[in-house]
Amino acid sequence: KIREDIAKETARDWKGLRVTVKISLKNCQAKFIIVPSATTLVIKSQKERERDKEKTKIIKHTRNILVDDVIEIVKVMKHRSMEKPLVGNVKEILGTCVSERHTIDGKDTKNLQSDIDEGETEILED
Incomplete structure (x- = not known):
């Protein structure tokens, strides 16, 4: 039951x-x-149609996520994170995207992380 x-x-x-x-x-x-885990939320944010796991063993995802989707994932996962500022939470989700080999708005995720570290890309607090 x-x-x-x-x-x-x-x-x-x-x-x-x-x-x-x-x-x-x-x-x-x-x-x-x-x-849900961060990986599950990242995969769900791609809004792909459902696939039958019995027929397709290896599933390839589109691998591109929008920055707005990353911010939405951060808002869902924020209560589970030890990081207080929003920038730290964004970097945690970007780390998940690196391990899943995703790009963010067509940019390499590692480059986006280094841009955030160097201050070239700003994440605004809500």
Whole structure:
């Protein structure tokens, strides 16, 4: 029963993606909280159509993400980060993009990180 409930919760927005599901029990009632990882949010931000994992074993993503999508991911992940300023949170997500080999607005992610370090690119606090 719990497996079916988790499948229903994740089927809406997270179909085909791996997410962590936090389960809390109160008075024998299970409550599910979906806790996506940074990688899952980066892949979801590409807004690709769903693929059948049985037919396509190796999935290649578009590999390009917009800066606005990175900022949205930062807003979702901010409460889980130890970094206080927004710049640090952005750099954490950019690090995830480096490991997944994504580009940001067509620019190499490592170059964007170094531009932020050198002050050539500014991240405004909201």
